[in-house]
Amino acid sequence: MTTTLLFIETRSADKRMVLCQQVERFYEKGQRVLVVTDSTLAAQHLDLMLWTFSQPSFIPHRVVAASLDTPLVEPVIVVPSPLVIHGYEVLVADSRVTLDFLQHFSTAVLFVLTDDPNQRQDSRLLWQGARDRGLALQHIPYSPGNSPRSS
Template sequence: MTEILFYILKESAESRPAFACRLAEQLWKKGKKVLIHTENAAQSTVIDQLLWDFRADSFVPHQVLEASEIPPVQQVFISHLDSPPPQLMDVLINLNPKQPLFFSQFEKLAEIIDADPSVKQHGRLRYKFYQERGYPIETYNQ
């Protein structure tokens, strides 16, 4: 069963995209395959750029997935598509307001919540969704 991890960012903390990049880097260094699920193509572009330069001393090899594309052997992917990735992955980082339909195909799902009222509200709805279905949930205050 997929383990759900909620990361709660403080108001003054870094943005959700920057946190997602840091988390993806940590997971990549551990050899995990990661999908960052975004809300739309524009947010995918933001994450793509951030993974190039979110830290001066870091680079995370990654690829933006397009429809029906078979990715090469890579560890970190970005996608706003509602379809599951074409290969098995370990961790899903969700930046979309809705829970991805394919989240249960991953070992872990990371939800990143900040102080924005809309993000909080959508996060609460997703938390309730996972809780009602019996998924194990852990919360981390950042």
């Protein structure tokens, strides 16, 4: 399986809203999505945002802190740290993840924060490492007032 990485440019203040839009986009396509955060608090915040960010849409989801023995029925899972849950083909990264972790998914969405030089540099290094491994890469530039909803 070849992993496709989508590097989406956004501002720090808009990141979580763009993240929710990306989760919604993949959910509407019928794909199962795993959202990885860096803490329980961040997972709880995203849980709340997924319930409230868009009035007309409903995204069934669940916060999961550890691997479970029973299959998950929810199409979207939010985890507080990198955790591979089989059956989820799309990763949306709210936090830093490794290339090894990314390669468990057919598609990975990563955010390039245009107003954070350190995070931008981390994104460049991840892009270079992914390119060296032969992963498919797509860059989605920042456009004010336009949420990225690439295909």
